Amino acid sequence: MVYQIYPRSFQDSDGDGIGDLKGIRARLDYLHDLGADVIWLCPVYQSPNDDGGYDISDYQAILPEFGTLEDFSDLLDGLHARGMKLIMDLVVNHTSDEHPWFLESRKGRTLPDGTLNPYRDYYIWRPASEDGQEPNNWGSHFGGSAWKLDPERGEYFLHLFSPRQPDLNWEHPEVRQEIYRMMRWWLDQGVDGFRMDTINMLSKVPDFPDAPQKQDERYPLAELHFLNGPRLLEYLREMRREVLDHYDVLTVGEAPGVSPELGAQYTHETEGVLSMIFQFEQMALDKDLAHPTPRWTQVPWSLAALKEVTGRWQHVLHGQGWNSVYLSNHDVPRMVSRFGDDGEYRVQSAKLLATFLHTLQGTPYIYQGDEIGTTNVQFRSISEYRDVDTLNLWREEVTEGGGDPQATLERIWAQGRDNARTPMQWDATPGAGFTTGTPWIGVNPNHTTVNVQAALADPDSVYWYTRELIRLRQDLPVIVDGRYDLLLPDHPQLYAYTRTTDTEQLLVLLNFSREPVTLDWPAASPPACYRLLLSNLAATQRPELHLTLAPFEARVYHALSSQEVPQA
Structure with a gap:
């Protein structure tokens, strides 16, 4: 854990x-x-x-x-x-704009003495477009354009997050070597691994094309141009070869937009590049991704969608990744x-x-x-919040946009990052x-x-x-190694599944609702073959023929071996 x-x-x-x-x-x-x-x-x-x-x-x-x-x-x-x-947080898609690399990079391609600036390409710099605007229409995760004009260098730099977080240029070999040297330094201190922040954003499509836009969307997130980019696996294999393979480490990569198939490839026990990844599909269950909506607009999530997402990841990675x-x-x-x-x-x-x-x-x-x-x-005033994304949202919608302060505040109450902080x-x-x-x-x-x-x-x-x-x-090894199988897939309230190996089985029953759920025990599996391992409410030790689960009740049953099954 x-x-x-x-x-x-x-x-x-x-x-x-x-x-x-x-x-x-x-x-x-x-x-x-x-x-x-x-x-x-x-x-x-x-x-x-x-x-x-x-x-x-x-x-x-x-x-x-x-x-x-x-x-x-x-x-x-x-x-x-x-x-x-x-494990430490490894943040190498971007740095601060106060990092010495950026301070040197913004000085331009050549130095006052006429020599080439060794840091000139440590970040992603582009000139203005022909009409004097940003190099493309990419949006930042924190709102607004993903480009900022630097007056000292006279060019725009890319920042997929805050303007204070310029993106590193992973196309530059020396940038990668700087990162690898830093990783080795921490591992030599005794650190046991890394959680790799936004690790699948390192490789961008090199010609930086415009992103498709929804109606009334000025700066769309260009995820198809920077998630799981063309050289990402090359970079991660190089990182593994030069750093990770030389230490006993745990690595987990933050990887929004990764499919189960890519997840299995990234985390394969022998061929993969990471121990495990964070996928984000369940984090989007309460978001309307199909229509243009204000940021942080929440929609009701469905149990059916949670089952579908979980099932795909459990099945595709079983025996392949982690x-x-x-x-x-x-x-x-x-x-x-x-x-x-x-x-x-x-x-x-x-x-x-x-x-x-x-x-x-x-x-x-x-x-x-x-x-x-x-x-x-639920803080009552925006002055009580600290998160940069939250404050940007308020500025865009309320301070500059003239929007309804209460409506924006309610979205912050539901989705804001300071909830966790x-x-x-x-x-x-x-x-x-x-x-x-x-x-x-x-x-x-x-x-x-x-x-x-x-x-x-x-x-x-x-x-x-x-x-x-x-x-x-x-x-229980079955929790680690067992195969996941969904039961009652269409039940609107109950999430039921088994975890199974050749020698044991776990049955999990979860009532994800505020109403009780009653169901018949499956005839093919006699309830006498199961004992209750754990419940979040008082429950009988052996399952009844007619089960009733209270609101938000959870039960975990363990299948008994043939020697333990009570005789008739």
Whole structure:
């Protein structure tokens, strides 16, 4: 199990309101007791922090507000002493515009002494179009054009994200070698691998053509021109050959727009280039991708679509590659608010979602706080938000666009990235046990009831249930190796599936609704052959002929061997 930490919001050790490395070090026993095998640390590098640390100005330095390289070494030692591993966020599609490479690159192709600038092509520079506008119509993920005119160089540079995040030019061999040297440096420090940010965006279509536009869309996302580009596999194979094959590492690539077939190719045990990837299909279930809508417009998601997406990835990668299994991270809303019910059924639905994640084939990821059922937050003023994407949306729609502030705020409540970035809720004190000072972003008001201290004291909490799921994965090979098969594919409320090997079978029943579900036990499989392993509500140990699952009830059954089946 991989546990993701957003350092700024996990634990503050010095009262400045910002989480830090010493704070994480102080919570290692908590993470170990939960059952985490690997910690994924979001960026702690030197950065002006325009985009939560994903704009790096020095890859081999720690941002002072997080601590020092000595603090990092102490954290790594503490993890390794407990038998845990650490993977770093590797952000190499882009840097900060304050990185020395960019500062040198913007000086132009030649230097004042007439020599060629060695950094001239470290980034993607293009002249203006014939009409004096951007080189093409590509849009940024954060809104607006993906190009910015640099007055010093007199050309446009590409930024698929913030204008403070210029894209590196992976066509340049020396850029790649710089990255490989940096990766080796961290691995030599003892780091156990990398989560590779936007890794399938490294290769762009070289002639940078315009992207197709929807009606009234000025700057479309040109994903067909920069996702899984023509040289991506070449770059990743080179990275593996020059760096990764020389260390015992775990790698997970963030790869939006990847199909299961490509996923199997990227993660194949012998021929692949990565240990696993993050695919994004389930992250689009509540988005209308077919029609032009305002950014972050939410539509109802369907259980049928979740079954379809999950099934494809489970089947295609089985025996070929390896899945990453997740429903939340630092970039998306809280999973219980998005896919469950964060009101009356918060505890039940958080447990149900955890059951789903931990009984699929693949490595499960827990984002900090999900193990206690942390929910979205609804700040009442835009001044309380910190995320660059959120603030850009507000500027475009409200400040400059004259739109309805309340309507925009409600979309932020549902989809904004700061939902995942509020401080970890350790206890009911004013700083939520996160800080003794003023937190960099407000704590969720429900921390007075939803917190770790309360969860540890309650044997029926989401925490203890999640810990039991983690133990089950460690004890039952069928959860790791078993084939996934969907049952009742057309049922509108129930998600039912089996995990099967030659010697054992797991049956998982999940009621994804606020209404009870009743069904007959399949005649071909006598209920006496199954025993209940786990349920998020009280349930009988053996399945009844007529099952009724309460709202958001989850049950996991284990098939008994022939010797264990009770005799008539």
